């Protein structure tokens with residue numbers, strides 16, 4: 001398709017989105033799209049610029065799409081218009097909407113046909129860092145995603161600036177480029193099978209839609225405190241994340257608050273998010289924000305530039321923060337500040353599910369039995385990963401509490417289960433009737449059927 005300027009800028013403009021949309025550009029979050037009708041998302045074939053190379057993709061006008069920002073208790077009302085040549089839906093990853101608003105084709109709604117539209121509308125009572133993305137086939141592997149931030153009514157954290165960083169693996173428009181971009185020297189990646197991947201090459205890792213040669217810039221004055229909302233929206237890549245010369249105080253995972261814990265690095269499975277505070281305690285400088293693919297080559301970055309360091313040059317593309325090898329946050333480190341109201345005793349229902357190949361409990365979607373639950377139940381799911389791949393498992397429509405030795409594990413919606421014998425167990429309260437996907441957030445695994453449906457039914 002020929003690139004017209006309108007396509008390049010994104011048809012979102014025509015649909016009423018301002019072009020300051022999203023966390024593109026220097027990574028600054030957009031103003032709240034607070035028009036009375038609510039924001040609009042127009043899914044379109046478009047072109048994007050990757051450090052001077054213009055490539056075709058599908059997106060919501062920009063990559064990432066426009067940031068949607070609400071306050072807890074607001075009604076999210078988003079009109080989706082489908083300018084794609086095939087059906088599409090939007091899923092609100094991490095939110096717990098009524099089932100009909102969950103955006104799963106064939107489960108909660110029919111795909112929105114080309115040329116048609118659909119208005120998603122539901123209340124968002126819970127604050128946090130979330131994402132939205134297409135949920136048809138491999139559409140999410142293109143640019144059909146964006147950040148969704150629900151602010152609390154009263155912000156407890158004190159910080160001077162915030163940035164949302166969406167980490168992605170990218171191959172759209174670059175097929176045939178098998179190189180993994182720049183790999184940093186001196187990396188000590190996990191064995192290659194520690195992270196699952198579908199054997200496809202992802203030549204680039206992007207931060208907010210930008211390749212390492214054209215990184216987003218975070219700005220800070222000496223003494224500032226930054227809040228970073230780090231989100232892994234990749235199809236096939238786990239990431240390790242660190243900021244050279246700075247530590248990260250984790251305050252939330254998957255949007256839900258935890259007791260603050262200070263570490264050097266994060267590891268994010270696909271679909272996971274971490275909020276961290278960073279003290280900009282240096283007098284100046286330009287610091288690498290490093291994003292390394294877990295278990296294979298691949299490198300992305302942003303840079304943190306202090307006021308007064310305008311003339312300093314950015315770190316070399318491949319400069320690797322030593323912090324990537326420092327203390328990594330793990331699930332047992334995370335203690336929920338708002339645990340679920342899980343009763344004591346034994347759960348009403350327990351599922352023990354082996355993750356083998358791309359099966360869950362020995363079955364593959366669509367030839368899989370639903371997992372029945374009854375409204376009001378306390379449900380425990382234990383996953384045992386006997387495969388050689390790492391599986392970040394995501395439950396729609398609910399928050400669950402990961403079981404850790406503290407007894408107050410983090411409340412999340414996506415949890416990575418280590419390969420070769422890894423076990424993760426979580427509890428949730430069945431309080432949101434409907435049919436809800438439970439799946440691996442590796443899109444290739446999902447496409448291969450690594451999906452089950454949690455189905456509410458009669459007692």
Ligand code: C2O
Pocket residue numbers: 091093133135271394396437439441
């Ligand atoms: Cu991020 Cu089924 O979703």
Ligand code: CU
Pocket residue numbers: 196389390391392440441442445446450
């Ligand atoms: Cu998987």
